[in-house]
Amino acid sequence: MKIDKSCRTYLITDTPSEIDEFGGSHKRVAEAIAELIINEDGGKSIGLEGEWGTGKSTVISLLNELLKSPQNNEDYKLFLFDAWAHESDPLRKIFLEQLLDFLRKHNWITEKQWEEKWKGGWEEFIGQKTTSTTESSPKITKFGGFLIIASFFIPLGLALINNALRNNAIFNVFSGIEMGYVLNWQLLTGSILSLLPLLGFLLVLIGYIREKTIKKDEDVKINWAIFAQKYDVQTTTLSTKTPNPTSVEFEKFFTELINIAISNKNRHLIIVLDNLDRISPTDALSILSTL
Numbered sequence: 001m002k003i004d005k006s007c008r009t010y011l012i013t014d015t016p017s018e019i020d021e022f023g024g025s026h027k028r029v030a031e032a033i034a035e036l037i038i039n040e041d042g043g044k045s046i047g048l049e050g051e052w053g054t055g056k057s058t059v060i061s062l063l064n065e066l067l068k069s070p071q072n073n074e075d076y077k078l079f080l081f082d083a084w085a086h087e088s089d090p091l092r093k094i095f096l097e098q099l100l101d102f103l104r105k106h107n108w109i110t111e112k113q114w115e116e117k118w119k120g121g122w123e124e125f126i127g128q129k130t131t132s133t134t135e136s137s138p139k140i141t142k143f144g145g146f147l148i149i150a151s152f153f154i155p156l157g158l159a160l161i162n163n164a165l166r167n168n169a170i171f172n173v174f175s176g177i178e179m180g181y182v183l184n185w186q187l188l189t190g191s192i193l194s195l196l197p198l199l200g201f202l203l204v205l206i207g208y209i210r211e212k213t214i215k216k217d218e219d220v221k222i223n224w225a226i227f228a229q230k231y232d233v234q235t236t237t238l239s240t241k242t243p244n245p246t247s248v249e250f251e252k253f254f255t256e257l258i259n260i261a262i263s264n265k266n267r268h269l270i271i272v273l274d275n276l277d278r279i280s281p282t283d284a285l286s287i288l289s290t291l
Contacts, residue, residue: 016057018065026055030062037067037076037268052277060272067270075266077106083287084275090244091290096253099271108261108269117260150196157193160186247290 020027033046050056060080067076079102086094103109164187192199245253262269276284 016061017055018061020058020062026059027062030059030066033059033063034066037270050277056277057274060274063270073266075264076268076270077102077108078270078272080272080274082274083284084278087279087283087287091287092245092247092250096245096250096257099254099257103257103261108267109257113260117256146200147197150200153193153196157190157196160190161194162190164190 029048033048036044036046048056048059060078064078064080067078079099081095081098100109104111104114258269261267273287276287279287
């Protein structure tokens with residue numbers, strides 16, 4: 001295929017230009033807006049109107065470069081929110097997230113301020129995540145208490161058995177010899193004390209069989225939590241609310257961000273809602289009313 005180099009085809013990128021290609025008209029508009037921002041006090045709203053493709057985003061790009069000039073001493077920052085890119089997103093939440101990232105990136109909200117003000121992170125900052133902590137203490141069951149008490153008697157029982165066996169005790173409890181009677185009593189008592197935990201388990205098993213047979217309760221089950229029914233644990237529960245802050249929440253969070261960001265009176269924050277003309281008029285009005 002032969003290419004005719006005398007009539008080449010070019011693709012024009014759909015991105016804002018950083019230089020004025022139309023004789024300075026866009027730059028003059030940007031300079032007028034910059035002068036207004038620098039010289040006026042307080043918050044102002046500026047509408048930049050024009051058909052799609054007439055260079056509104058280019059004016060904003062030129063304005064941003066003018067505000068970056070050395071004489072402004074980093075006191076002017078331009079935050080650009082692309083309404084077209086986030087047309088179907090929860091707008092208030094996305095707007096606050098991006099604004100916060102922008103301010104932290106430029107250190108207008110420091111990490112220390114962030115940690116002191118909103119230790120719980122972004123979700124808790126906008127009120128979309130709540131944390132609740134539940135603590136449960138151990139509750140000893142009756143059988144568990146019995147086993148604990150019975151365990152203290154096991155060493156005593158073993159000592160009695162050992163003492164009886166060393167003196168050649170016999171199992172005839174009713175021996176007529178006084179010494180033999182004492183020794184047999186030690187053997188019997190020691191055996192009972194040593195077997196108390198087993199006796200307790202047998203009592204639980206008998207109770208289970210009784211419930212199953214006499215009452216014929218098919219749902220009866222042995223409770224194997226013999227020591228405690230609850231454990232000393234700490235449970236943290238995270239719950240998420242609706243993904244978009246209400247208008248009241250939005251105003252509150254936005255005000256808090258701005259008050260910290262421009263606590264230095266020399267600072268000026270320029271917020272730009274771009275590409276409103278690329279979405280339907282209904283959606284554009286919805287975004288303006290939302291934000």
